Amino acid sequence: MTTDEAMMDGSNPYSAPHSLPTSSGSPQELLTARVAAHLLAAVGLGAVVVATPLPINFAALIVWAILVGRWVRAQARARGGQAWAVELGMQLATMGALVLAAASAPGKVVDQVKARLVALPRREMTVAELREPSAYGLTIPLRYTVSAPDDLAGHVVRFPRANPTVREFIAAIETQTPLRHRFGHCGNGWTILWGGDCSFGLFFRVPLPVDDSPNSFGRYP
Numbered sequence: 001m002t003t004d005e006a007m008m009d010g011s012n013p014y015s016a017p018h019s020l021p022t023s024s025g026s027p028q029e030l031l032t033a034r035v036a037a038h039l040l041a042a043v044g045l046g047a048v049v050v051a052t053p054l055p056i057n058f059a060a061l062i063v064w065a066i067l068v069g070r071w072v073r074a075q076a077r078a079r080g081g082q083a084w085a086v087e088l089g090m091q092l093a094t095m096g097a098l099v100l101a102a103a104s105a106p107g108k109v110v111d112q113v114k115a116r117l118v119a120l121p122r123r124e125m126t127v128a129e130l131r132e133p134s135a136y137g138l139t140i141p142l143r144y145t146v147s148a149p150d151d152l153a154g155h156v157v158r159f160p161r162a163n164p165t166v167r168e169f170i171a172a173i174e175t176q177t178p179l180r181h182r183f184g185h186c187g188n189g190w191t192i193l194w195g196g197d198c199s200f201g202l203f204f205r206v207p208l209p210v211d212d213s214p215n216s217f218g219r220y221p
Helices: 003-009 027-051 056-078 083-104 109-114 127-131 166-176
Strands: 124-126 144-147 156-158 180-184 201-205
Touching (some): 027 056, 109 166, 124 127, 156 166, 166 180, 166 201
Parallel strands (some): 144 201
Antiparallel strands (some): 180 201
16 A cells, blocks of 8 residues: 555554564463572572571571462462462472582581691690690691690690691590580571581580490580
């Protein structure tokens, strides 16, 4: 149709052609997109839960629980049946998998600290000397305290080498004396992914007996 013919016909030749109708997506496509968005939200909040300390991780867990409650109720109203159970199961499985994976992941701060090296002045040292590291030339790469009774002071500990790792240092002391170790952590520095932060250092002491049997050692005094 020419311009003149269009004008005689009463139509506007310069108007834009009509757009084809578009579809907002099938119900199945919308459901798939909604499920994917919910799973992505669970993964994002789960990452916050496992990688951040208190109270941030606890707040993220609360937000996730609130969202899951809303999503489950929406599914129950919209689709009924077992749709809400599927939604709840996927969310619990996703968060649970993230927490378990983070808790069992290698590279915790304690493991990193245990891999560091200790510098000993010699391979054999008494407990009394271990109690005074600076006085006897013992260098350990974190805060370190030995609380031992006087009757252990003269006990000799033999180390496998002059520069053992912290792990070997601990093992030598614990296998040759009743001393037991623990790492001091700040509660605000603990995460599921990285564990405790060891910010308070390494402590050795003889735990309290848990019963009357010989060599039975339990909690710290």
